[in-house]
Amino acid sequence: MNAKSAPRAVGEGTTRTRLDRGRGALGPALELVHTGRAPTRAVLTAELGVTRATAGAVAAELEALGLIRVDARPGAAAGSQGRPSHRLSLADEGPVALAAQVHADGFRAALVGLGGRIVATAPGCEIVDADPAKVLNSVVDAGAQLLRETGRRCVGAGLAVPSAVAEPEGTALNPLHLAWPAGAPVRDIFAERIRAAGITGPAFAANDINLAALAEHRHGAGRGARDLLCVATGHRGVGGALVLDGRLHTGSSGLALEVGHLTVHPEGRPCHCGSRGCLDVEADPLAFLTEAGRDPGPEVSLLQQANDLIRNQYADPAVRTAVEALIDRLGLGLAGLVNILNPDRIILGGLHRTLLDADPERLRAVVADRSLWGQSGVVPILACTLDHNSLVGAAELAWQPVLDDPLAALA
CATH class of the missing domain: 3.30.420.40 (ATPase, nucleotide binding domain)
Known part of the structure; x- marks a missing residue:
């Protein structure tokens, strides 16, 4: 019998047809597992809007590519109702x-x-x-x-x-x-x-x-937000980002959300951009250390020095006053951004996360008091949760x- 006339195994043609139909769903399916939104094949089926058979073929193809694992036996979470479903997880030794x-x-x-x-x-x-x-x-x-x-x-x-x-x-x-x-x-x-x-x-x-905002939106504190504003100060300076409907908003040429150059202290420090009192030089680790009357040391990064000072010496009046000053400046900048962007969530990273932890009520009060949208409805302000986001x-x-x-x- 030649290859053309060889009989197919039972179900082989049906499985191949299902996979062909679901091939366009491979990417969306992988993204659902990647972001933790499809822990089981039943959830994957519902999210994709396909049949259980097609979802099964899609999951099997992703497993064959070495990207995910499909539990051989269906199981139900403790206390759950309904039919058990195969659990989906990411391949431990994948790419x-x-x-x-x-x-x-x-x-x-x-x-x-x-x-x-x-x-x-x-x-x-x-x-x-x-x-x-x-x-x-x-x-x-x-x-x-x-x-x-x-x-x-x-x-x-x-x-x-x-x-x-x-x-x-x-x-x-x-x-x-x-x-x-x-x-x-x-x-x-x-x-x-x-x-x-x-x-x-x-x-x-x-x-x-x-990139920090993108990571937090997919895997951290920004998960589930529709219009996510991220503001952070790392080792030097202040940056911002906006995620709209799951996509980074980078503007017409990649330069959107340069929030570090919002003026929050008109008589403040000169900024690299040529202005004065920008967030970039008024709410970063060096600004905090200066405000607290501390000389930066060379042994560790400015970010670590600032974080350690807040966490270990917050009872020091000079440290507390510096925290309040930076929170007020940061809050003023966030309020302006809320007025312009109307986000449904704000996440803060780097030193700003530490400032939020130190006095969350003060920061939220400043944003609410100085923003139109903040006065009409509280905008959640959360700390970034991912290390190395x-x-x-x-x-x-x-x-x-x-x-x-x-x-x-x-x-």
Whole structure:
């Protein structure tokens, strides 16, 4: 009997037909599992709006691609009603994305799997050279070493930088807290280093706070928000980001939400942008240490010094006064953003998360008092929950092609 006339196994044609029909659902299905919104096949079926058979074929294909696991036996959660369903989870040994972050106090590389899980990290470096090519070469070398050590497949690479990144050029327009030249082609340099290291997959670059917001929206404190505002201060400066309907709002050329240059203290410190009293220099770790009368030390990062001072010496009147001053400035900036953007949730990261923890009622009161929308309805203000959220967000850039079309990305 030749191949053309060979009989198919029972059910083979039906299974293939179901998979063909559901092939367009592979990406949406993977994103549902990736973001924790489909813990079982029954939930996946309901979310996709397909038949149970089609959902089963889609889940099986994602499992065959090494992306998820489907429990062999259906089970029910404790106390649940209805028919047991197969549980879905992310594959423990699945592919990873290479994530890299550069900030004022160093840089770091990590491998990040689906679900925002950090699989491995390289020791951080605390010296940032004035030549971006040298820095990116070092961070890619560290990531390549992690890939060799773990033996994991890489789907691509993402880079987080403390600067607005212009689109479509991929240039760092204002790396104010690095010694890098304005307009450095960071995405092209990063992509070239990725290729030279033999790492497969596309390479991306974006602003670090944008990426933190993306990670928090998918895996952290921003999950479920429709219009999410993220404001954070890391090692130096203040950044902001907006996620609308699950997508980062980056503006016409990637430069939206430069919130660090909102004026919150007109007679305040000179800012790098040429103005005075911007959030960037009035509500970051250096501003806090200065306000508290502390001289920054060289032994640890400014962010850690500021956080440690609040957590360990909050009873000190000078520290408490500095906290109140920064909260008032931050609250004034947030109130202006609420008036303009009308978000349904605000999340704060870095030192701002610590300020929120120290006196949440004061910050919420300032925002409510100084914003129109705050007076008509309280906007939830929450702390970011993910460690290294900019690294996780950088990985999300590399994972996006896989989430869009798993078969094409992994072919």
